[in-house]
Amino acid sequence: MESLKVYILIANRVYNDGIRSGLGLAVENHYAFPVIMNGEFPRMSNYMAENIAWISDMEGQVYSCGAEAPTDLPEGTEIANISLEELGEAMREADFIIPYGLPKQSHEPPGACSE
Amino acid sequence: MKILQVYKSEPTEDVKKLVEILNRDRTADEFKLYMGEPNYDTLVQKIFANDKTVCWW
Amino acid sequence: MAADPNKLGIFVTSPQHMRHILGIAKAAVRAGKTVMVFFTYKSIHLTKNPLFVELTQLCAVENIAICADSYICEGFDNVNDIPRGLIDKQMRTQAFHGAILDECAKYIVM
Numbered sequence: 380m381e382s383l384k385v386y387i388l389i390a391n392r393v394y395n396d397g398i399r400s401g402l403g404l405a406v407e408n409h410y411a412f413p414v415i416m417n418g419e420f421p422r423m424s425n426y427m428a429e430n431i432a433w434i435s436d437m438e439g440q441v442y443s444c445g446a447e448a449p450t451d452l453p454e455g456t457e458i459a460n461i462s463l464e465e466l467g468e469a470m471r472e473a474d475f476i477i478p479y480g481l482p483k484q485s486h487e488p489p490g491a492c493s494e
Numbered sequence: 495m496k497i498l499q500v501y502k503s504e505p506t507e508d509v510k511k512l513v514e515i516l517n518r519d520r521t522a523d524e525f526k527l528y529m530g531e532p533n534y535d536t537l538v539q540k541i542f543a544n545d546k547t548v549c550w551w
Numbered sequence: 552m553a554a555d556p557n558k559l560g561i562f563v564t565s566p567q568h569m570r571h572i573l574g575i576a577k578a579a580v581r582a583g584k585t586v587m588v589f590f591t592y593k594s595i596h597l598t599k600n601p602l603f604v605e606l607t608q609l610c611a612v613e614n615i616a617i618c619a620d621s622y623i624c625e626g627f628d629n630v631n632d633i634p635r636g637l638i639d640k641q642m643r644t645q646a647f648h649g650a651i652l653d654e655c656a657k658y659i660v661m
Contacts, residue, residue, distance in 0.1 A: 534577065
């Protein structure tokens with residue numbers, strides 16, 4: 380089966396599950412590139428850190444677009460920076476582009492779900 | 495390469511920029527799902543007439 | 552195996568577009584196409600929408616599934632509360648999404 384290049388765009392803090400979805404494709408021998416847009420980073424649980432590391436191990440990459448990627452990540456876990464223009468150019472070569480979940484919210488989350 | 499851009503809501507400036515890059519030097523079409531009552535038959539025709547579909551948020 | 556030119560894959564990641572999903576699936580079937588659908592993460596809440604059963608009737612058993620892990624993560628019981636219109640073997644993993652990418656020549660995200 381042909382290995383496909385798949386970009387998963389995550390614009391909403393609630394939908395970082397797109398990273399797990401990317402890993403699901405990586406284990407099916409596809410190249411997964413989850414992109415966290417505008418600083419909507421996940422809470423860095425061990426599970427999330429492992430998923431990000433596995434995607435890199437499988438020749439994919441988790442990117443940050445529109446905000447500096449955090450540098451204090453667990454060892455072996457890397458989020459690379461990519462500009463909007465670079466992302467657009469890279470996605471011209473994509474087999475699939477997946478805007479994942481919901482768009483960005485217009486307000487900051489309330490205390491009940493902000494941590 | 496023929497590419498179809500589908501929008502579920504009004505595109506943001508970031509989406510517009512990405513679409514501009516993706517559509518460059520390609521035959522591009524679009525379909526707005528957020529405008530009125532969508533004609534799904536037309537949308538399906540467009541999906542099958544294009545090589546690739548990107549459906550934005 | 553080459554992707555089937557008459558097969559449309561629908562990857563559902565948002566919990567709020569059941570009307571569009573059903574509209575597209577019905578139009579595709581009207582056009583003589585086969586539809587393959589996978590629901591993941593919070594979109595699995597759409598299995599509780601009355602329109603979901605109608606969607607399952609448009610697809611062969613092997614062509615519609617939901618992510619079992621997502622269903623469990625969202626608090627549902629994947630054994631005693633299988634969504635109406637599905638059977639246990641349609642509670643799948645992300646590999647089903649991989650199969651959509653492999654089998655469907657056309658693809659849309661909802």
